[in-house]
Amino acid sequence: MRREALAPWLFLAPALAATGLLVLLPVLQSVWMSFHHVVLFEPQHQPFVGLANYVASLQDPVFWSSLWNSILWVVSAVSLQFLLGLGTALLLNRSFAWRGIARALIVVPWALPSVIIGLIWTWMLDFNLGVLNDLGMRFGLLAHPVPWLAQPNTAFAAVVLALIWQGFPFFAVTLLAGLQAIPAELYEAASIDGASPLHKFIHVTLPGLASVISTSLLLRMIWVANSLDLILVMTNGGPGTATQTLPLHAFLTAWSGGDYGQGSALAVILTLLLLGVVVLRVWRAREEFA
Amino acid sequence: MKRRSFLAGSAAAASVPLAAVPLSRAHAARPVTVRWWYHFDDPKATPAALIADFEKKNPDIKIQAESIPWGGGGDYDTRLYTALIAGNGPDTAMVKFENMPRLIDMQALRPLDKEIAAWDGRADISEDLWKLHRAPNGKQYYIPLQYVILYLYVRQDWMDKAKLPLPTNFGQFLTAAKAMTGGDHWGFGLRGGPGGHDFWCTFVLAGGASMTKGGLVTPAAFKANRWFIDLFRTQKVCPPSAPTDGFVQTIANMKAGRTGMTIHHIGSANELAAALGDRITAVPVPRGPTGEGWATYGDGSSAVFSASKNPEAAWKWISYLSTAEPNVAFNKLSGQVTVTISGAKSWDVQPKRFIEATTASLPYAHVLPSVPQTADFTRTVWPQNTQKALLGEISPDAMMRAFEKLYFG
Numbered sequence: 001m002r003r004e005a006l007a008p009w010l011f012l013a014p015a016l017a018a019t020g021l022l023v024l025l026p027v028l029q030s031v032w033m034s035f036h037h038v039v040l041f042e043p044q045h046q047p048f049v050g051l052a053n054y055v056a057s058l059q060d061p062v063f064w065s066s067l068w069n070s071i072l073w074v075v076s077a078v079s080l081q082f083l084l085g086l087g088t089a090l091l092l093n094r095s096f097a098w099r100g101i102a103r104a105l106i107v108v109p110w111a112l113p114s115v116i117i118g119l120i121w122t123w124m125l126d127f128n129l130g131v132l133n134d135l136g137m138r139f140g141l142l143a144h145p146v147p148w149l150a151q152p153n154t155a156f157a158a159v160v161l162a163l164i165w166q167g168f169p170f171f172a173v174t175l176l177a178g179l180q181a182i183p184a185e186l187y188e189a190a191s192i193d194g195a196s197p198l199h200k201f202i203h204v205t206l207p208g209l210a211s212v213i214s215t216s217l218l219l220r221m222i223w224v225a226n227s228l229d230l231i232l233v234m235t236n237g238g239p240g241t242a243t244q245t246l247p248l249h250a251f252l253t254a255w256s257g258g259d260y261g262q263g264s265a266l267a268v269i270l271t272l273l274l275l276g277v278v279v280l281r282v283w284r285a286r287e288e289f290a
Numbered sequence: 291m292k293r294r295s296f297l298a299g300s301a302a303a304a305s306v307p308l309a310a311v312p313l314s315r316a317h318a319a320r321p322v323t324v325r326w327w328y329h330f331d332d333p334k335a336t337p338a339a340l341i342a343d344f345e346k347k348n349p350d351i352k353i354q355a356e357s358i359p360w361g362g363g364g365d366y367d368t369r370l371y372t373a374l375i376a377g378n379g380p381d382t383a384m385v386k387f388e389n390m391p392r393l394i395d396m397q398a399l400r401p402l403d404k405e406i407a408a409w410d411g412r413a414d415i416s417e418d419l420w421k422l423h424r425a426p427n428g429k430q431y432y433i434p435l436q437y438v439i440l441y442l443y444v445r446q447d448w449m450d451k452a453k454l455p456l457p458t459n460f461g462q463f464l465t466a467a468k469a470m471t472g473g474d475h476w477g478f479g480l481r482g483g484p485g486g487h488d489f490w491c492t493f494v495l496a497g498g499a500s501m502t503k504g505g506l507v508t509p510a511a512f513k514a515n516r517w518f519i520d521l522f523r524t525q526k527v528c529p530p531s532a533p534t535d536g537f538v539q540t541i542a543n544m545k546a547g548r549t550g551m552t553i554h555h556i557g558s559a560n561e562l563a564a565a566l567g568d569r570i571t572a573v574p575v576p577r578g579p580t581g582e583g584w585a586t587y588g589d590g591s592s593a594v595f596s597a598s599k600n601p602e603a604a605w606k607w608i609s610y611l612s613t614a615e616p617n618v619a620f621n622k623l624s625g626q627v628t629v630t631i632s633g634a635k636s637w638d639v640q641p642k643r644f645i646e647a648t649t650a651s652l653p654y655a656h657v658l659p660s661v662p663q664t665a666d667f668t669r670t671v672w673p674q675n676t677q678k679a680l681l682g683e684i685s686p687d688a689m690m691r692a693f694e695k696l697y698f699g
Binding site (some may be wrong): 040042131150151235237258 | 373395397474665666683
């Protein structure tokens with residue numbers, strides 16, 4: 001009996017050890033650094049500074065603009081990725097020739113490294129040599145080339161567009177799996193009851209996908225909120241700080257500025273904000289379950 | 291075993307200058323490996339032949355060369371600092387002046403005064419370069435390896451067509467930039483992205499501002515900076531993409547015939563000459579109203595780190611790289627200019643006009659202050675504030691006040 005009770009822990013031990021070593025330990029180290037003056041170039045001088053790094057972060061206008069950019073970044077990218085992914089999943093769930101190839105190809109953007117995607121989009125959007133300006137001019141859609149990545153409004157839209165292209169396959173594949181799990185009998189019953197395609201979508205498809213949608217949305221929100229690679233490659237947060245999100249602000253503060261204390265404080269703030277979303281989701285899930 | 295070690299030690303001791311004997315004995319006891327970090331603009335360039343030659347001449351030393359991504363300088367620097375603090379740094383590496391204050395603060399550098407004083411190759415490097423390489427505390431931590439001086443690339447054919455002289459001052463520069471602007475091409479390829487601070491230095495620090503307390507917020511400094519920002523905002527002689535253009539974009543624009551002038555150094559001369567032939571030339575950067583000029587001196591130096599367990603072998607390697615023939619070979623790989631007097635006499639790696647522009651720029655060569663703030667300035671504070679000023683989000687004066695605050699509080 002005692003051995004049976006131990007068995008799950010034995011099986012979990014490698015995963016727990018890896019998580020502790022690779023996740024928990026760095027997190028604790030970040031929390032420790034956030035309360036200390038940790039500047040890369042002053043390794044001998046790391047005094048405890050209490051909440052000074054947090055106060056300095058909150059008093060910095062760049063923090064608030066980065067937070068606002070993060071909210072816009074997550075809401076716009078995730079919602080549009082979801083809508084595009086849902087539409088793609090519904091299409092791929094229908095029967096048509098070469099469907100297998102289409103399903104395989106749709107995953108390509110998701111499989112490409114972010115750095116490659118960033119470079120592809122940077123050159124596509126280049127002011128002088130980019131294909132987007134070239135085609136726009138050729139087809140009369142643009143009177144002049146547009147410096148997409150050098151204007152605050154278009155730069156933000158451009159990085160969101162690149163992220164949508166990269167991330168929508170995740171929703172497409174996940175929701176496609178969810179669609180295939182909905183019993184065909186439900187659609188047959190709805191048809192017999194005279195339901196229109198829209199009614200079937202609202203009353204059969206969406207309820208059938210509800211749990212997949214909420215889980216995938218939560219996962220993607222966390223990933224997108226934490227992601228900075230695409231912005232780093234395409235704009236490095238610029239022009240000015242127009243595309244600088246909170247994780248990028250933390251990264252630049254720590255990596256480029258060498259201020260690991262304040263960079264860690266920013267990372268802890270971001271983690272707390274994301275934990276808030278997770279707790280809300282878990283609380284809602286428990287309520288639904290009850 | 292003991293006998294073999296003794297023989298190896300004797301052979302090594304006999305092959306080095308007398309002053310270096312105490313250092314050599316330590317490393318001659320057994321073969322040692324020197325970890326060396328380097329970066330070349332051309333990722334295909336490899337120092338393998340140089341290493342093979344050195345190892346042949348120094349069989350008791352192995353060079354472990356590690357190519358580190360440059361990333362505009364920021365990536366390389368941060369990797370270096372992080373590796374040194376983590377205790378996993380190289381024995382020696384390519385470094386720049388702007389690293390020096392931070393590396394000194396970190397107590398990461400090994401003084402090389404004694405080694406340099408005893409080195410045969412010292413006299414083959416000009417005294418001017420040695421002076422530039424001296425640390426603020428008077429010690430010598432760096433040894434020159436390569437150098438460049440920024441100059442102005444100009445489309446000779448466009449200037450001929452406009453019947454204008456090659457610009458030597460701000461007024462002529464603006465006249466030329468305006469003459470070359472029209473349609474889908476612009477007079478000046480301004481670099482507002484990473485590395486663009488060198489452009490700003492040329493026009494603002496030679497135009498009336500100075501890197502001294504209060505020197506960035508004087509009326510003359512504000513005026514010079516407004517003139518610089520107005521090149522983009524009012525005069526409109528720069529491409530609309532200028533606020534975020536980096537090295538790749540500014541050079542690509544020159545090659546594509548989109549811009550008539552830009553600032554860079556001899557490292558891009560062969561690439562531009564291959565694309566444009568005789569239609570492109572170079573001159574020293576234009577001088578300001580008082581005749582002052584600011585051409586950024588881009589150093590490439592070598593340093594030995596204090597944590598190195600093989601400092602004497604590391605010194606042997608970096609002094610080899612700064613010796614006449616190896617230094618010429620090294621700079622053919624890096625695309626920059628040899629630091630040796632003997633090597634410069636036969637230097638023909640780039641077309642002559644670009645070498646002449648580099649040499650003619652020497653009287654205007656400057657570097658930003660050797661203080662820890664300079665790295666923040668070039669990597670974050672300059673691009674963020676300049677981009678905002680170029681886009682009209684902050685005033686040019688606010689931009690200067692941000693720089694003053696960074697440097698002088």
